[in-house]
Amino acid sequence: MGEVTLFSNRVYIPTAMTGVYGPAEDSFLLLRHAIGRIKGAVLDMGTGSGVLAVEAAQEPGVTSVFAVDIDPEALRVARGRAEAAGVLGKMVFTVGDLFESLGDARFDWILFNPPYLPSEGETDEASWAGGEVGYEVFLRFLAVAEEHLNPGGGIIAVVSSRTELDLDEVERKYNVEILEELPLFFEGLYCLLLRPL
Ligand SMILES: C[S@@+](CC[C@H](N)C(=O)[O-])C[C@H]1O[C@@H](n2cnc3c(N)ncnc32)[C@H](O)[C@@H]1O
Known part of the structure; x- marks a missing residue:
């Protein structure tokens, strides 16, 4: 068993060598800004081990949580976490590339801790490879995310200095x-907290 991390009195056991992204600094960074802020319908894009989705489902003001991942194995792990936490009834799990499995569903909050490392070719894993330069998946997400937000909705996302993402470009569409x-x-x-302009 790997290192055990404590957050808000709950214990997390990092995922074993499944290729599923176990909770890390970026997950907890996003989590501490989501808790206490999110409510209503929540989308956890790229849910991985489900750490954000399951914590979100335990927030009193959150009514539903959609957990999406391109990796079916991630959803299996996330579902197990939700079951253990007793929040399965509040959650929906779908496999897909970004929003493709969601139709025109809208949310009050969208959480995304995207893969952001540059592609290394055949050894790429969806958990970390974000495209040739690293932020392509996040830019594809931003291009349509606003269409999936209810009025007044917001996005909480993590980006790394390693992506060299141009924030000016993001600011053309979002505050x-x-x-x-x-x-x-x-x-x-x-x-980052992003709100459509
Ligand atoms: C950095 S991990 C974050 C996992 C989890 N949300 C967390 O914070 O610990 C990124 C996740 O995004 C998923 N992912 C990558 N590309 C995706 C895509 N195009 N559509 C949906 N999910 C994607 C990966 O499989 C992975 O689970």
């Missing part, structure tokens, strides 16, 4: 607020 900057040894992580 961008940096909620926290977390310096790590090898990169800086930013937790």
